[in-house]
Amino acid sequence: MSAPASGASGHFASAFKDALLAGIVALVLAAPVMGFGTSVSGSDIVLEPRWWLVAAAGAVVFAGRLLLRLALGDGTASPIGVKWFRRAGGRPIGHGESGLAKVIAPLALLGALAFPFLPFTDRYILDLAILVVTYVMLGWGLNIVVGLAGLLDLGYVAFYAVGAYSFALLAQHFDIGFWFALPIAGLLAACWGIILGFPVLRLRGDYLAIVTLAFGEIIRVVLLNWYTFTNGPDGISGIPRPTFFGIPFDRGESGFAATFGFDYSSMHRIIYLYYVILALALVTNFVTLRLRRLPIGRAWEALREDEIACRSLGINTTNTKLTAFAMGAMFGGFAGSFFATRQGFISPESFTFIESALILAIVVLGGLGSQIGVVIASIVMIGGIELLRNLDFLKQVFGNDFDPTQYRMLIFGLLMVTIMIWRPRGLISTRNPSAFLHKRKKIGSESVSEGHG
Amino acid sequence: MEYFLQQLINGLTLGSIYGLIAIGYTMVYGIIGMINFAHGDIFMIGSFVALIVFVALISIGVTFIPLALLLVLLAAMFFTSAYGWAVERVAYRPLRTSFRLAPLITAIGMSIVLQNYVQVVQGARVKPLQPVITGGYTIMESNGFAVNLSNIQIIIIGLTFALMVIFSLLISRTSLGRAQRACEQDRKMAALVGINVDRTISLTFVMGAALAAVAGTMFLMLYGVIDFYIGFVAGVKAFTAAVLGGIGSLPGAMLGGLLIGLIEVFWSGYFTIEYKDVAAFSILAIVLIFLPSGILGRPEVEKV
Numbered sequence A: 001m002s003a004p005a006s007g008a009s010g011h012f013a014s015a016f017k018d019a020l021l022a023g024i025v026a027l028v029l030a031a032p033v034m035g036f037g038t039s040v041s042g043s044d045i046v047l048e049p050r051w052w053l054v055a056a057a058g059a060v061v062f063a064g065r066l067l068l069r070l071a072l073g074d075g076t077a078s079p080i081g082v083k084w085f086r087r088a089g090g091r092p093i094g095h096g097e098s099g100l101a102k103v104i105a106p107l108a109l110l111g112a113l114a115f116p117f118l119p120f121t122d123r124y125i126l127d128l129a130i131l132v133v134t135y136v137m138l139g140w141g142l143n144i145v146v147g148l149a150g151l152l153d154l155g156y157v158a159f160y161a162v163g164a165y166s167f168a169l170l171a172q173h174f175d176i177g178f179w180f181a182l183p184i185a186g187l188l189a190a191c192w193g194i195i196l197g198f199p200v201l202r203l204r205g206d207y208l209a210i211v212t213l214a215f216g217e218i219i220r221v222v223l224l225n226w227y228t229f230t231n232g233p234d235g236i237s238g239i240p241r242p243t244f245f246g247i248p249f250d251r252g253e254s255g256f257a258a259t260f261g262f263d264y265s266s267m268h269r270i271i272y273l274y275y276v277i278l279a280l281a282l283v284t285n286f287v288t289l290r291l292r293r294l295p296i297g298r299a300w301e302a303l304r305e306d307e308i309a310c311r312s313l314g315i316n317t318t319n320t321k322l323t324a325f326a327m328g329a330m331f332g333g334f335a336g337s338f339f340a341t342r343q344g345f346i347s348p349e350s351f352t353f354i355e356s357a358l359i360l361a362i363v364v365l366g367g368l369g370s371q372i373g374v375v376i377a378s379i380v381m382i383g384g385i386e387l388l389r390n391l392d393f394l395k396q397v398f399g400n401d402f403d404p405t406q407y408r409m410l411i412f413g414l415l416m417v418t419i420m421i422w423r424p425r426g427l428i429s430t431r432n433p434s435a436f437l438h439k440r441k442k443i444g445s446e447s448v449s450e451g452h453g
Numbered sequence B: 001m002e003y004f005l006q007q008l009i010n011g012l013t014l015g016s017i018y019g020l021i022a023i024g025y026t027m028v029y030g031i032i033g034m035i036n037f038a039h040g041d042i043f044m045i046g047s048f049v050a051l052i053v054f055v056a057l058i059s060i061g062v063t064f065i066p067l068a069l070l071l072v073l074l075a076a077m078f079f080t081s082a083y084g085w086a087v088e089r090v091a092y093r094p095l096r097t098s099f100r101l102a103p104l105i106t107a108i109g110m111s112i113v114l115q116n117y118v119q120v121v122q123g124a125r126v127k128p129l130q131p132v133i134t135g136g137y138t139i140m141e142s143n144g145f146a147v148n149l150s151n152i153q154i155i156i157i158g159l160t161f162a163l164m165v166i167f168s169l170l171i172s173r174t175s176l177g178r179a180q181r182a183c184e185q186d187r188k189m190a191a192l193v194g195i196n197v198d199r200t201i202s203l204t205f206v207m208g209a210a211l212a213a214v215a216g217t218m219f220l221m222l223y224g225v226i227d228f229y230i231g232f233v234a235g236v237k238a239f240t241a242a243v244l245g246g247i248g249s250l251p252g253a254m255l256g257g258l259l260i261g262l263i264e265v266f267w268s269g270y271f272t273i274e275y276k277d278v279a280a281f282s283i284l285a286i287v288l289i290f291l292p293s294g295i296l297g298r299p300e301v302e303k304v
Helices: A009-033 A051-072 A083-090 A098-117 A123-148 A157-174 A178-197 A205-225 A256-260 A267-291 A295-305 A307-312 A317-343 A353-366 A371-389 A393-398 A404-422 B002-032 B039-059 B065-095 B101-122 B151-173 B175-185 B187-192 B197-223 B230-245 B250-270 B276-290
Strands: A036-041 A044-049 B136-142 B145-150
Touching (some): A009 A051, A009 B101, A036 B039, A044 B039, A123 A295, A157 A205, A157 A353, A178 A205, A205 A353, A205 B230, A256 A267, A267 A295, A295 A307, A295 A317, A353 B101, A404 B101, B002 B151, B002 B197, B065 B101, B065 B197, B136 B151, B175 B197, B187 B197, B230 B250
Antiparallel strands (some): A036 A044, B136 B145
């Protein structure tokens, strides 16, 4: 950090005072919850004072706050070197660089296509890539509802669950393969989207948010308790793996490797799964981009910008909202089917509210309504969660009793807050308008409304 | 009849706890129009503080239960308020002028942070507490079924009622309440007439957190087990209650809380306990179809 130069003693003093205050607050916060460990002995609780932990918390917050204040200043004095950080926070990535964007998108696509064959790609990385692309697809699906139509949906995971259970149950009871079940699962999810859509048509803002959240919870609770139908908390196992036009990926005579004359490798199936989800995600993207140019897509965006104006221009807002829910739900259903066939096992555990929150966070962090933003946010968030699994090096610092995995979600939550405060409008802060007068020009995301629904 | 009466008492007790949490949601929503997703976890922090302070008091020899309870309540309110204040300061104030979804995401982030923070520093295991307040009254008894009103239930319902009265007076009579109502109507104008908006909003979070701390303490005393995850379920229920009653309305939050508590208890008592959440959420959806802004909420005026 660059030391503050001229006239900075006052600056330092105020930063110090501020940091001291923050440290004291941290001490207060830490005093009860961190200051005493609780352990259960028999039926009683025993307290173990841990005052060093409180002191450490206070010191860390004090130091952190002091550094932050010295680095970022309080708005009056900004030392050099961190000015960039502030500017980067406000600067739209790729603003006015549509030429560059035109190059980046195909390059990214090529990279994604070639990804399984890159030299550093092993099974672990490819599995992670499949996960990231799944979330990209979910993000794109939710983007239709939240980013385009401006309807806040906190229960998107319900459709993911409907898709997954549709395929699992169809496969279990009727022996239907992945490719036949996929459209049925999408259709069923779309129907559930409409079922959710009806009661919420008149609701706006946070009323809508809570009902969608409630809907997600209802689906999960039903899946959990309807034992005879869904097998309850035990979940459904033995879900068939996808086949390549009927050719399974196994060691047998009629397997994929034998048919095409390859040596058998378990990687074939993983690579195939990767391409399946990539194709599904690209279809989602393509359909979304096309729909935006159709009347229905324009109606969604009009609805987001101004519902009253939309109605007075004769747009049927009921149909508009329902199609948005149905489309978003359908892609969620597709992704769910894929999830089921990839895992081979599903249970209600996988469809909790935190998943909905994660998908929504991807959409918002990426930049509401931005397709490429969803990709970047998915890589950051899902890749980030995965990176945080590998915190074992911390063991060398804090000793072997230290279990770093439990800090994973804590750090993840802090990251989420930090990124949002740094870039409130999301990582990608420009939008391509769907309709334009003379020339397609990028606009700042602050001129795009977020919808009230 | 006896069974019904017993369920009614249980429902009112649970509903009071929900109502206390719901007030925090509704006050924050009223003043800055955001869903404070971390509020449920503030409630959870409150119950942890209460547990720790209570055990600490017993171990230093404060065994007179009413005194211990009072001290626990005060300590829980103080420390939990500090959490409420800090969450607002760290995660929401920088986004005050930002668009609506940004604070929602930081709120979800803070909720994850608080949950995992408590999991890390206190462990993931369930913490039991021996019943502190025992005894009660048998109101009526017939056919071998006794309707019991335990002391802890009396305390919860009484305390909730008292707090409701105090807070209503606080909002309607004091200058702080006036400032809050002014900020609720028009933040910019409130600032222009000399109200310290930031301070008012902070105090709103502090008040909400203090009520959540009371709810957390009562939850601990009533059920005797807590873990780091109780905040999520209670938070969602309380938020449902706030919306059901009409978000932004204080009596609405209390009414919604009582309704959700009663629905849950009666559904568990007469039908199946597994589907009590489904029942509560379904009734929320049905009520909102007919009353889109809740039971006591004012319909939003649309300006063109």
